[in-house]
Amino acid sequence: MTDVAMAAARRRTREPTRVAPLLIVSSLLAYCIAAAATGQAAQISVDGFIGVLQRSVALGIVALGQTMAILVGSIDLSVATLVSVAAVMASWWMQGDPRMMLPASALVLVLATAVGIANGLLVTKLRVNALIATLGMGLILQGILSASFNNFAGSVPVDFQVIAYGTMGKLPFSVLFMFVLTGILWLILSRTRFGAHIYATGGNLDGARLAGIKTERIIVAAHVLSSLGAAITGLYLASRLRSGAPWVGRDGVYDLESIAVVVIGGTVLAGGKGGVWGTIAGVILFGSLDAIFTMIGVDAFLKQVLRGVIVVAAVAAYAFRSKGQVA
Amino acid sequence: MNANPPPRLAMQNIRKAFPGVLALDDVSFDCAAGEVHALCGENGAGKSTLMKILGGVYQPEAGEIRVDGVPIRFHHPLEARRLGISIIHQELSLLPDRTVAENIFLGMEPGRWGVLDRTAMAAGAERRLRRLGAAIAADGLARELSIAEQQIVEIAKALIFNTRILVMDEPTAALDDTETERLFLLVRQLRDDGVAVVFVSHRMPQVFAIADTITVLKDGRHVATRKRDQTSVDEVVRMMVGRELRDYYPVHRIGERAHPILSIRGGGNDIIDGIDLDLHAGEIVGVVGLEGSGKGGLCRAMFGATPFVRGTMTVNGRECRPTSPRQAIQAGIGFVSDDRKAEGLALHQPVIENALLALRGLSRLLAPAGSAAQRGERRMDELLRDVDVRAASYEQQIRLLSGGNQQKTVLARWLALSPPVLICAEPTRGIDVAAKAAIYQLLRRYTDSGKAALVVTSDLPEAIGVADRLVVMHGGRLVGSFPAGASEEDVMAVATGHRRHLHVATFPAGAVST
Numbered sequence: 152m153t154d155v156a157m158a159a160a161r162r163r164t165r166e167p168t169r170v171a172p173l174l175i176v177s178s179l180l181a182y183c184i185a186a187a188a189t190g191q192a193a194q195i196s197v198d199g200f201i202g203v204l205q206r207s208v209a210l211g212i213v214a215l216g217q218t219m220a221i222l223v224g225s226i227d228l229s230v231a232t233l234v235s236v237a238a239v240m241a242s243w244w245m246q247g248d249p250r251m252m253l254p255a256s257a258l259v260l261v262l263a264t265a266v267g268i269a270n271g272l273l274v275t276k277l278r279v280n281a282l283i284a285t286l287g288m289g290l291i292l293q294g295i296l297s298a299s300f301n302n303f304a305g306s307v308p309v310d311f312q313v314i315a316y317g318t319m320g321k322l323p324f325s326v327l328f329m330f331v332l333t334g335i336l337w338l339i340l341s342r343t344r345f346g347a348h349i350y351a352t353g354g355n356l357d358g359a360r361l362a363g364i365k366t367e368r369i370i371v372a373a374h375v376l377s378s379l380g381a382a383i384t385g386l387y388l389a390s391r392l393r394s395g396a397p398w399v400g401r402d403g404v405y406d407l408e409s410i411a412v413v414v415i416g417g418t419v420l421a422g423g424k425g426g427v428w429g430t431i432a433g434v435i436l437f438g439s440l441d442a443i444f445t446m447i448g449v450d451a452f453l454k455q456v457l458r459g460v461i462v463v464a465a466v467a468a469y470a471f472r473s474k475g476q477v478a
Numbered sequence: 479m480n481a482n483p484p485p486r487l488a489m490q491n492i493r494k495a496f497p498g499v500l501a502l503d504d505v506s507f508d509c510a511a512g513e514v515h516a517l518c519g520e521n522g523a524g525k526s527t528l529m530k531i532l533g534g535v536y537q538p539e540a541g542e543i544r545v546d547g548v549p550i551r552f553h554h555p556l557e558a559r560r561l562g563i564s565i566i567h568q569e570l571s572l573l574p575d576r577t578v579a580e581n582i583f584l585g586m587e588p589g590r591w592g593v594l595d596r597t598a599m600a601a602g603a604e605r606r607l608r609r610l611g612a613a614i615a616a617d618g619l620a621r622e623l624s625i626a627e628q629q630i631v632e633i634a635k636a637l638i639f640n641t642r643i644l645v646m647d648e649p650t651a652a653l654d655d656t657e658t659e660r661l662f663l664l665v666r667q668l669r670d671d672g673v674a675v676v677f678v679s680h681r682m683p684q685v686f687a688i689a690d691t692i693t694v695l696k697d698g699r700h701v702a703t704r705k706r707d708q709t710s711v712d713e714v715v716r717m718m719v720g721r722e723l724r725d726y727y728p729v730h731r732i733g734e735r736a737h738p739i740l741s742i743r744g745g746g747n748d749i750i751d752g753i754d755l756d757l758h759a760g761e762i763v764g765v766v767g768l769e770g771s772g773k774g775g776l777c778r779a780m781f782g783a784t785p786f787v788r789g790t791m792t793v794n795g796r797e798c799r800p801t802s803p804r805q806a807i808q809a810g811i812g813f814v815s816d817d818r819k820a821e822g823l824a825l826h827q828p829v830i831e832n833a834l835l836a837l838r839g840l841s842r843l844l845a846p847a848g849s850a851a852q853r854g855e856r857r858m859d860e861l862l863r864d865v866d867v868r869a870a871s872y873e874q875q876i877r878l879l880s881g882g883n884q885q886k887t888v889l890a891r892w893l894a895l896s897p898p899v900l901i902c903a904e905p906t907r908g909i910d911v912a913a914k915a916a917i918y919q920l921l922r923r924y925t926d927s928g929k930a931a932l933v934v935t936s937d938l939p940e941a942i943g944v945a946d947r948l949v950v951m952h953g954g955r956l957v958g959s960f961p962a963g964a965s966e967e968d969v970m971a972v973a974t975g976h977r978r979h980l981h982v983a984t985f986p987a988g989a990v991s992t
Contacts, residue, residue: 342594344587351573351584358571361535362585362635363556424575 170417174432178439179203185443194446197321207438208325209234209384210408211431215329215336216380217409218430222340223373224353224422225274225281229289230381231406233266236292237385238395243305252311259382266292267378271371289406296397303394315391325387329431336376336427349373353422381405411458412437415465436461484547486511486674487532487643492541494527501527502538503698509643509674509691514665516689517678520718520910523695525678529645532676533565534558545643559585562642566632566649574621579603581620582635606634611660626653626769633661644668645676648908650684654768654936655970662688680718680911682711683939694718719912727915727943728762728922730962736760739898739930740811742780744789749775750954753789757899757930762921764945765934767973772954773934774816777903780932781813782806794898807836812892816903816934818881822888825877829869829887832876833858836891858894865890865920882913889920900924901932906940918944938966 182203186194193199213230220227237259244255266288273284317324340346351359352369360366384405389395410420412433418425437458444454487509494502502524509515519525530536532543534552543550545561552558558565572581579599580587588598603616612630620628633649646665650658665688669675679685685692692709694701694717701717736759745753750772757763767773778784780791782800791799793809800806803813815821823832837858862872867886869879876884885905892900902921906914921931921944935941941948942964950958950972958972 342596344589344592344594347576347580347584347587347594350576350580354573354575355571358573359584361533361555361565361567361571363554363559364585365554365556423573 171428171432174416174429175435178432178436182439182443185446189446191446194442199442201321201323201326203438203442204326204329204435205323206441207434208323208329209388209403210405210412210437211329211434212332212380212384212387213405214380214409214412214430214434215332215427216377218413218416218418218425218427219336219349219373219380220281220377221410221413221418221420222349222353222422222425223370224356225370225373226285226410226420227270227374227377227381228282228285228406229266229270229292230377230409231400231404232289232293232296233263233378233381234385234388234400234403234405235395235397236266236296236400237263237382238389238392238399239296239300239304239385239397240395241386241389242303242307242393242395243300245305245307245311247306247308249308249310252308256386259386260379263378263382264375267375268371270378271367271374274374275367275370293397293401300397303392303396306394307389312390312393314387333427333431340426345369345372350423354424408437411462415462417469419469420466433465484544485509486513486546487676488542488544488547489528489532490542490544492528492531492538492543494524494531494536494538501698502531505541505695505698505700507693507700509676511642511672511674512669514669514675514677514688514690516685516692517676517695518680518685518692518714518718519695519701520680520912523718523910524698525695526647527698528695529565529647529676529678532558532563532643532645533567534563556585562640563645564636564641564643565645565647566636567647572620572623572628572631574619576620577617578607578614578620578623578631579616581631582606582616584635603634606637607631609637610634610664624769626657629653630657633664641668641673643674643676645678647678648680649677650679650681658684682715685714686711715911718910728918731760731762731925731946736928740780740791740793742786742789742791745779745786745791746788746954747775747779747784747786749784750779750951751788752955753779753786755949755956757932759928759930760925762925762931762933762944762946764941764948765932765951766936766938766941766948766969767951769936771951771973773951774903775954776951777813777901777932777934780806780899780901781811783813804839807839807895807897810898812836812895812897812900814885814888814892814900814902814905816907818884818888818907823876823884826875828873829862829867829876829879830858830872833862833867833872833887833890833894837894858890861890861894862887865893866916880910880913882909882916885909885913885917886920889917893920893924897929899930899932901934903934904936905933906935906937914940938969942966942969 179200183195186192186199213234217227217230240262241255241259244258245251270285270288273279273288274281313324315325319327340349348359348364348369351362351364352366356366385395385400388399392399413425413430414420415433415436416425416429416431418429440454440457440461485508489505489507492502492505505524505528507517507528517525517528527536531538534555534557537553545563550561573584582603583599587594588602589595600616607614607616607630610630610633612627614623614627614630620631623631629649633646636644649661653661665675665677677685677689686706689706691703691705692714693703694714696718738756738758740757742753742755745755753776765773765776775784779786782802782805785801786799790797793811796809798805798809800809800811806813819825824835859872865886867879867883867890869883876887879887905917905921909917921933925931933941933944946962948960948964948969949956950960950969952973952975957975960969
């Protein structure tokens with residue numbers, strides 16, 4: 152038994168922190184190679200890297216929220232629609248008026264919280280499968296939104312565009328925000344009781360309940376975080392596009408792509424294992440890929456093919472590794 | 479009467495019904511502080527339901543629970559835990575990808591304002607594990623632990639500081655004798671500290687070793703409560719079963735061995751090595767060994783799940799070294815897994831579908847009417863009745879059946895294929911006494927028809943009782959062989975590696991004799 156215990160101590164692994172740097176380094180390396188190979192060495196610079204990151208912010212923040220939903224063993228397919236809702240409502244409520252910036256943003260976040268709570272209650276109280284509950288929620292929201300707006304609605308004031316275009320030195324606020332948010336979520340997951348209960352709920356729902364954890368609250372909270380991530384991305388897109396349109400979320404395919412990057416980052420789709428740094432690594436991988444394909448000048452459909460291959464290969468690699476561990 | 483303090487735990491006239499079953503009918507149960515009270519009964523008697531009501535998992539329809547005389551009503555397990563009621567549930571509920579310390583403190587994490595105090599967690603976990611005498615690293619992942627170690631972590635999890643009532647639901651199922659003894663030492667210590675301990679089990683030797691008082695439930699009703707020294711194993715078993723258990727173990731087959739059906743020579747892989755084993759027609763061979771001895775690995779190798787990479791294996795004289803379960807089945811080997819829920823059953827499927835699984839797996843898709851497979855399907859009803867699977871209907875979902883009936887269904891699945899060799903891993907784990915006896919008889923009947931059975935079990939008395947011949951594993955090797963009726967001490971001495979068996983030299987020789 153002692154041997155086993157020692158072996159256990161030796162083999163102790165922290166999946167996300169080991170996978171994340173590897174993913175980030177290799178995707179940036181691929182980016183550099185592609186830049187050098189296509190004679191665009193100028194892209195290998197701080198500006199080039201920051202550009203990649205900035206183009207990843209929208210997906211990144213949605214995916215951070217999605218990570219929380221997936222960690223508790225749920226999933227959120229309503230995020231893409233919620234991005235649109237947040238973008239449209241923010242610009243419509245603001246109507247270019249700087250005084251409305253804070254109230255409109257706050258209102259959007261409240262709305263997202265309500266959607267998150269609704270998702271969570273559908274999953275926990277009515278026991279609707281999360282895939283169906285959030286798909287339905289997304290359809291409902293999209294329907295209402297498309298019926299009410301058919302084009303860019305309202306506009307955001309110039310001051311609000313600081314969110315997307317403001318920088319601190321060379322670093323855009325948005326990129327900074329994404330990393331700060333990742334850090335906060337990481338602290339919550341690794342250092343707080345709430346974080347421990349997220350892993351417990353996703354890892355073994357009944358076991359967590361028997362241990363006295365209020366699993367329903369944890370699941371609802373995770374859905375609220377997921378919805379808030381989508382809403383923040385909506386605000387960011389409104390700021391970047393100067394207005395919101397009812398198709399911005401759908402065009403970004405934020406629902407499926409956020410799930411893809413979460414999974415690439417090593418979070419198990421069944422829940423209970425993974426973390427936010429892996430997700431950020433997955434986002435950076437997708438961002439680098441976009442940049443590489445733009446540099447090479449390959450058409451967008453081929454890019455989709457490669458993304459698909461990467462998602463499947465990543466999951467297969469994780470499955471293979473964990474099988475190897477057991478044997 | 480008022481002079482006596484109220485018992486620590488008093489459950490009165492508890493009633494609980496599930497759709498179709500009255501799980502508890504007017505059951506009362508008391509446990510005093512400083513008492514170990516065993517709760518006995520067959521599976522389905524209502525023991526676990528009663529304890530789940532105590533733990534706040536279920537709410538009773540009628541009845542009252544008092545703790546130290548104060549009536550309580552729980553709506554969530556959390557409330558029970560806060561009152562100092564700790565329950566070690568029968569199902570292991572560890573989070574495989576979290577550390578041992580995180581698992582031990584699950585739901586009770588120390589810290590301020592929601593921020594974890596990891597130092598306190600690590601220290602507290604180490605302290606509890608040391609108290610249990612376990613050499614388990616608190617910062618290791620739970621997935622790296624053996625089943626026995628996981629059980630110890632579950633126990634450590636239950637030992638919160640304000641424990642007033644400790645419920646242990648079959649806590650020794652996966653423990654070996656040393657670990658069980660260590661656990662009992664701790665239980666006595668807790669009892670002497672004034673904890674009320676409820677010990678749920680149907681393992682009689684352990685019940686009589688630890689309990690002060692014994693209560694028997696049967697079919698959701700309270701049968702009797704007795705002081706330990708005023709009753710006997712026989713009486714308790716009789717009350718549990720409701721009748722005398724004669725012929726509990728089947729008669730042994732003695733005398734001439736028939737030809738070997740299965741032979742392994744020098745079999746080995748990552749887990750096991752140097753396996754020489756013969757199974758003869760008509761023989762039940764028991765395999766015993768401690769956790770990690772490789773007895774599970776032997777099953778998996780023979781069944782092709784984690785195949786042999788060395789040595790030879792022949793079935794009915796034909797060489798075959800299966801590299802997948804399908805090949806093993808085709809070669810004539812059946813396997814009853816020790817993890818019934820995960821590997822044995824499709825829980826939401828009807829009984830009949832579960833029984834047909836192996837038969838269907840081997841028949842061609844869209845097999846023509848009248849084919850062997852279809853005839854098998856028609857015969858299956860008959861076979862299920864024959865092995866005495868009790869269900870409202872064979873179209874009922876199998877998860878609604880008791881463990882014993884589930885296990886009989888799994889056996890019927892293989893009997894339908896009638897493989898020359900049937901491997902059974904822990905065939906009676908978690909099933910009641912009467913079902914155990916039925917399964918032993920089924921195995922005997924099966925081998926009497928010229929087949930061989932290999933029974934791998936961690937229940938030593940069972941192995942000795944059921945097997946015509948015992949082989950002992952240690953460190954991935956077969957280290958000894960015993961005839962029927964060997965003593966537990968002798969077998970244990972070999973299984974723990976304290977002594978190499980005297981007959982070890984004759985073991986392969988015995989195997990060769992035809």
